[in-house]
Amino acid sequence: MNKNAKILIVGDKILPGKGLIAFLQKQGLTNVFSETNTGLDLLSQKSVTAFFLKEQPEYVFLGYIKAGGIAANMKYPADFIYENLEAQNNIIRAAFKNKVKKLLFYGSSCAYPKKCPQPIREEYLLEGALEKTSQPYAISKIAGIEMCRSFRQQYGTDFFSLIPATIYGPGDDFNLENGHVISSLIKRFHEAKIEKKKEIEVWGSGKPRREFIYIDDLCRASVFLMNNDFNINLINVGFGNDISIKKLAYLVKKIVGFKGKIIFNTSKPDGVLRKILDSSKINDIGWKPEFDLERGLKLTYEWYQKENNI
Ligand code: GDP
Numbered sequence: 001m002n003k004n005a006k007i008l009i010v011g012d013k014i015l016p017g018k019g020l021i022a023f024l025q026k027q028g029l030t031n032v033f034s035e036t037n038t039g040l041d042l043l044s045q046k047s048v049t050a051f052f053l054k055e056q057p058e059y060v061f062l063g064y065i066k067a068g069g070i071a072a073n074m075k076y077p078a079d080f081i082y083e084n085l086e087a088q089n090n091i092i093r094a095a096f097k098n099k100v101k102k103l104l105f106y107g108s109s110c111a112y113p114k115k116c117p118q119p120i121r122e123e124y125l126l127e128g129a130l131e132k133t134s135q136p137y138a139i140s141k142i143a144g145i146e147m148c149r150s151f152r153q154q155y156g157t158d159f160f161s162l163i164p165a166t167i168y169g170p171g172d173d174f175n176l177e178n179g180h181v182i183s184s185l186i187k188r189f190h191e192a193k194i195e196k197k198k199e200i201e202v203w204g205s206g207k208p209r210r211e212f213i214y215i216d217d218l219c220r221a222s223v224f225l226m227n228n229d230f231n232i233n234l235i236n237v238g239f240g241n242d243i244s245i246k247k248l249a250y251l252v253k254k255i256v257g258f259k260g261k262i263i264f265n266t267s268k269p270d271g272v273l274r275k276i277l278d279s280s281k282i283n284d285i286g287w288k289p290e291f292d293l294e295r296g297l298k299l300t301y302e303w304y305q306k307e308n309n310i
Pocket of ligand 1: 068069070071110134166179180181182184185188202203204208210245268269270271272
């Protein structure tokens, strides 16, 4: 992508889209379109078709349209499957018709089977049943991955998919209902600190393990893949280590400076017990993460405080 490349970022209100815009800007790539600066209606084929005809984007980062943590997935299954499918179909079709040079579709680790050998390799996709709480969303992601693969196979288009570990960092969604565990914990620990609460509740048993990737690392990986030709259909991008929710909770407690006790509420769902990606494919072609969890969490908490003037 040269400095004048026309780039479309889909999903600019949440990560990774929101982070990608900031990241590309820092690199001097400013010819960037998104829903917000174009009024693009992703759910309308007419709107998407008109946009592509007029602007002719060369590169498309197809980020998340509707996404969230375990609670949001359980509450809005219809919105999650419908909106993601509709929007990604519209974008992929228009990208094909308008000869987009390269399209990166962001999948999700919940697209992998619930019972998967760990770490999860790209080949395990579609080898088993999904985790029920995120199944509608996961099916939309599998459809997108398969669609990119099929266009590549039938028409030779350069459309490919990336599955990241759970993304966190500046720009994350701090709405408690939608958020993933890191943003939810930062917000709740911060509020508990301010209110000088004696204890705080963390969902589930604390035993599930998750792998997290800091937004800047994911942006770097995404741009690296966009700028090089590896003839890849699907690639994992993870940090390479996971952490239990219990340890994560104690780490957030330390960073935020909450002094009370942590209680694990086992009546809340745990989700899958372990989810760690095998990222050897991207490591082997030359990308490695730079931000460890503690540093990433500190930067995220600083951003959260600045953003909310607290
Ligand atoms: P998942 O990775 O798709 O399961 O989604 P989440 O990020 O929402 O949850 C990851 C794990 O963190 C699950 O085991 C949750 O039960 C646990 N967890 C603990 N406290 C919280 C919280 O306050 N919010 C969220 N979203 N998850 C939490």
